[in-house]
Amino acid sequence: MSKEEMFKELSDAVITCKNDVVTAAVEKARSEGIPPAEIIEKGLAAGMNEVGVLFERGKLFLPHVMMAAGAMEAGVKLLEADMPADSVSKKLGVIVNGTVEGDVHDIGKSIVSTMLQSAGFEVHDIGRDVPLQDFIDKIKETNADMVGLSALMTTTLQGQKDVIEMLKEQGMRDSVKVMVGGAPATENWAAKIGADCYAENASEAVVKAKELLL
Template sequence: MSLENYISEAIDAVINCDPPKAAEIATQALAEGCDPVQLLSEGFSVGIREMGEKFGQGEVFLPQLILAAETMKAATGILEAALKAQGEMPVKGTMIIATVEGDLHDIGKGIVISMLSTQGIKVIDLGRDVKTDKIIQAAIDHNADIIGTCALLTTTMMAQKKLEDELHRRNLRQQFKTVVGGAPCTQRWADKIGADAYAEDAAEALTKVLELLKTKAL
């Protein structure tokens, strides 16, 4: 089967919330020599993004969204293992990633972490509902280059602004680059709060993070 067919089936597996099917697709695609990064970015990540949009429009409910995320994880675990087996990549940078305080969702964060990891970026995932102080302390402790925060609810977006404000208040803003993402976030929001970048999806997150690492190295 062609890569294009596997990509189409990957999207369908996530939308249909079918973890066994997702794992089967990942395994078979790898066996046929398909590119795992492309399968992640053009297949499974598209499926989870569509489910996120459906959730936002009220077409699916939270249990379906959670199962879709589990479907994604069933595939990414297999694809990540294959990428690691291909050999260690030099670490290009370190990134802290977290879903902000008050937000219990982490839909899509896993695929972002998977894609960043495939490009030699060390990612420390702090999980969900993470306080600003904890995010900043983790960035200091791990000597991070970038802090990425995700807000899936409009009511929790202000936590991203709080992070920017706290970094400035502690004279740490120049030490870290910041990236914001999540369904309600936009480039306008990133500009308004002073974040260095906004990423709409996992593929864009990868591009933006790599760009930020280059600028930080200058």
């Protein structure tokens, strides 16, 4: 089976919403030596995006989306063991990552955390629907070099801007880099709110974090 066929199988497995089908497809791809990051981004996440498109067109309903999200999470969990953070080498930097207040979407944010961690960053994932002040508190507590702010809805994007304003007000803006992401965020939005960078997906987040912190 070619790599492309394997990615299609992973993507279709997420669309079927069945955890065991996803697990089997992940095991197969893994045994073929496909790197975990590719299995996630080109296979599982592609399937989840397809679910999003079908949902937006009214071809699928919310329970289906929730089940697909569960199946995707099961697949990612399986791969997390393959991407251990290198605890021996010096950490590349400390990153606080979370989804802003009012927003419960966390699949993409969690993938970003996993990939940053496996690239060698110390990641503090503070979850979803996170009160904005909690980002500030966690940055202080961990002496973070960077904060990642995820928002999946146009209505919660504003939270990214608000955190930047709060960092300024509290005199912390110069000591922490801000990376924003999530489907409605864009390069333009990041520039407009004064973020240090925007990344479209988890691999790009790793590249940009390295650019900014190393």
